[in-house]
Every structure is written in structure tokens, then in C-alpha cells.
Amino acid sequence: MTAEVTAPSLIPTLPGSTYVDEAVFRAEQERIFEQMWFCAIRSADLDKAGAWRTVQVGRESVLISRTRKGAIRAFYNICRHRGVKLCMEEQGEAARSFQCPYHAWTYDFEGKLIAAPNLTKMPDIDRDEYGLAKVHIREYLGYVWVCLAEEPPSFEEDVMGAIEERLGDVHAIDGYDVANLSLGRRIKYDVKANWKLIIENFMECYHCATIHPELTEVLPEFADGLAAQYFVGHGAEFGEDIKGFTVDGSEGLDVIPGVAEDQDRRYYAITIKPTVFVNLVPDHVIIHRMFPLAADRTIVECDWLYLPSVVESGKDVSASVELFHRVNQQDFDACERCQPAMGSRVYANGGVLVPSEHHIGAFHDWIQEKVGDTVPAH
Numbered sequence: 432m433t434a435e436v437t438a439p440s441l442i443p444t445l446p447g448s449t450y451v452d453e454a455v456f457r458a459e460q461e462r463i464f465e466q467m468w469f470c471a472i473r474s475a476d477l478d479k480a481g482a483w484r485t486v487q488v489g490r491e492s493v494l495i496s497r498t499r500k501g502a503i504r505a506f507y508n509i510c511r512h513r514g515v516k517l518c519m520e521e522q523g524e525a526a527r528s529f530q531c532p533y534h535a536w537t538y539d540f541e542g543k544l545i546a547a548p549n550l551t552k553m554p555d556i557d558r559d560e561y562g563l564a565k566v567h568i569r570e571y572l573g574y575v576w577v578c579l580a581e582e583p584p585s586f587e588e589d590v591m592g593a594i595e596e597r598l599g600d601v602h603a604i605d606g607y608d609v610a611n612l613s614l615g616r617r618i619k620y621d622v623k624a625n626w627k628l629i630i631e632n633f634m635e636c637y638h639c640a641t642i643h644p645e646l647t648e649v650l651p652e653f654a655d656g657l658a659a660q661y662f663v664g665h666g667a668e669f670g671e672d673i674k675g676f677t678v679d680g681s682e683g684l685d686v687i688p689g690v691a692e693d694q695d696r697r698y699y700a701i702t703i704k705p706t707v708f709v710n711l712v713p714d715h716v717i718i719h720r721m722f723p724l725a726a727d728r729t730i731v732e733c734d735w736l737y738l739p740s741v742v743e744s745g746k747d748v749s750a751s752v753e754l755f756h757r758v759n760q761q762d763f764d765a766c767e768r769c770q771p772a773m774g775s776r777v778y779a780n781g782g783v784l785v786p787s788e789h790h791i792g793a794f795h796d797w798i799q800e801k802v803g804d805t806v807p808a809h
Contacts, residue, residue, distance in 0.1 A: 442792045447778035448807045450625040456726040458802040464489035465579045470707045470720050481525040498540040506563035512536045573610035593703040599664035606689030612736035615748045620731040624766035626723035635788045642761045666697030676712040677750035683714040
């Protein structure tokens with residue numbers, strides 16, 4: 432009689448050096464952030480012609496702006512003359528053009544070189560060829576996604592495919608009408624931790640009963656340690672006495688009309704690699720965008736989106752914002768507690784995952800495929 436073979440309870444993690452080594456982080460910048468579709472800004476942030484934002488994508492600064500015809504364009508934030516950064520701030524509004532502060536090379540909103548000192552005396556200069564270097568863009572869910580790769584990967588497979596993989600149907604998100612919601616609150620967090628720790632934390636719920644008392648009160652099944660992302664198409668159900676996705680379980684705001692009956696009173700979490708979290712509840716949507724700046728520092732921008740009528744009427748959104756703001760603070764504090772130990776000799780070979788964290792193991796496999804050759808041997 433053959434003995435039954437069972438899978439081991441504990442699964443090894445990535446080595447600790449993966450979270451602190453500068454060579455690994457440079458490889459992630461080059462092979463992940465600069466090659467994949469990267470969620471940069473919300474389209475509505477560019478509310479008029481000439482409005483612009485700069486974002487850090489891997490090692491590059493990207494300038495995103497709106498043209499006079501209402502289109503959105505993205506460029507490397509670099510003057511083609513001597514390489515000076517065109518826009519030094521995070522956001523602003525240009526009246527007619529972008530002008531380099533060094534030698535006054537000037538570009539229109541389509542990126543074309545339109546003026547420079549003595550330019551008329553250099554008729555051989557091709558004003559399109561020496562225009563700003565363009566970056567690929569897509570608009571989806573009301574956000575501008577950019578890709579620095581010469582040949583971008585499939586947006587449908589990488590971005591929309593992540594939604595389909597999680598919800599079982601890419602169109603299951605359509606009813607939330609995310610692109611047409613309005614920004615009710617935005618909070619920026621400066622997290623002193625590696626971006627992978629933040630992703631791993633978001634993907635699992637083994638920690639929920641320990642550090643998320645408010646969340647497990649609203650979503651009781653989270654106390655069992657199984658994250659909503661564990662099952663395809665599953666949404667965590669609100670507690671029986673919970674009225675809304677709020678910090679105290681009180682009544683929420685106006686429900687998004689397109690939310691299906693089987694999606695009501697449920698929370699869905701989606702991870703879109705490399706740096707986006709999407710959280711769906713009946714009356715609002717929460718989007719996290721991560722900007723990894725160093726091996727031990729990640730900026731996270733979190734948007735709370737509601738029906739336009741909710742925002743325009745000035746309704747109080749604080750109870751719903753406060754719930755996930757606390758979750759964010761609790762999560763980021765945990766990640767910051769982990770970060771210093773990643774360089775410890777005790778953690779050189781990594782730690783372990785329990786069975787409910789197996790999907791983090793899949794994430795680790797993906798990281799190994801991308802940058803495993805740069806991870807120092809122990």
C-alpha cells in the first residue's frame with residue numbers, strides 16, 4: 432500500500448537580500464517597472480490643456496500632460512539638448528509650451544521642438560526628431576498607464592488579464608464604472624519598506640486577525656486568514672450587522688448603480704502587477720498606486736473614488752476613508768517592521784509561508800523569473 436504524500440505546510444520565501452540589495456532593485460527597475468505597464472496618474476488629474484504631472488517610473492522621470500485637443504501625452508521629462516529635467520515639480524500648468532530652464536529649448540504639448548535660441552539659423556534641425564521622447568500610454572479605469580519599453584507587452588493580457596484572473600470575467604468590473612467616478616480623497620504614504628513587502632502584505636490575510644480589528648469587524652471571514660484574493664470570483668461578505676464599508680460599520684454612501692446583485696455587500700481585492708491594488712465595494716472604489724524609489728522606500732498614493740453626485744454634494748466620506756486609511760497605516764507599519772530584518776544574517780535564506788499564503792509563493796516565482804539571476808547567493 433502506497434503511503435499518501437502530502438504537501439509540506441511551509442513554503443520557503445525569497446532570500447532576505449532580495450529586499451535590500453541595490454543590484455536586485457536596479458534589475459527590478461530595468462526589467463519590471465521600465466518594461467511593464469505602469470499606472471501613473473488619474474486622467475482627471477489633468478483637468479485642462481497644459482496641465483501636467485511628473486512621475487518616477489523605475490529610473491526615469493516621465494512627464495504626462497494634456498494637449499489643447501484634450502488628448503493625453505507622455506514623454507521622458509528630459510530636454511533633448513543637454514539632458515536637463517524640464518519640469519522639476521510634481522505637477523503644474525503650462526500656458527503655451529514646455530521650456531527648458533537651461534537654454535530655453537521649447538516644446539509644444541505634442542512634444543515637438545518649436546523654439547530655441549538661434550534655431551532659425553540651424554535650418555537642418557528636424558523639429559520632430561529633436562522633440563521630446565515619447566512614452567507609450569493607455570487609459571483604463573480612469574487612469575493613465577505608461578510603458579517605457581520600445582515594444583510594450585500586451586495591455587489586455589497583463590493589466591486586464593489580472594482583473595479577469597481575479598474576478599473570473601474581465602467585464603465583472605464594468606458595473607463599478609471606475610473611470611467615471613470622482614476623487615473623494617487622496618492620501619500619499621511614504622513607506623520605508625521594499626515594494627515587494629507591500630504587495631505580499633496586500634495579497635494575504637494571515638495577518639488580518641492580528642493587526643486589522645476594524646477590517647475583520649466589517650469582513651468577519653478575514654479573521655480566518657484567507658484573503659479575498661484566494662478564490663477566483665470570490666468577494667468577502669460584509670458581517671451580518673454591518674451596514675456599510677465604513678470604520679464603524681455604519682451606513683455607507685450611495686451605491687454605484689451598475690454593481691450587480693451578487694456583488695452587493697461584498698469586498699473584492701485585485702492585484703495588478705507590478706504596482707497596483709484595486710479594491711471594490713458597493714459604494715466606492717479604492718485604488719493604490721505604488722512608486723518604488725529605493726530598495727527600502729516606496730511611495731503609495733491611495734485614491735478613494737465615489738459617484739460624482741456624492742463628491743459634488745459634499746457628503747461626508749470620512750467614515751469610509753477612515754476604514755482603509757487605518758488598514759493602510761496598519762499594513763505599512765508592519766512592512767516597515769519587516770524591512771530592517773531583511774538584511775539580517777538570520778533571514779539570509781528567507782522565511783516561510785503557510786498554506787494560506789501560497790499565492791505569495793507564486794508572486795515570488797514571478798520575481799525569480801524576472802531578477803533571480805541578480806540575487807546574491809548565500
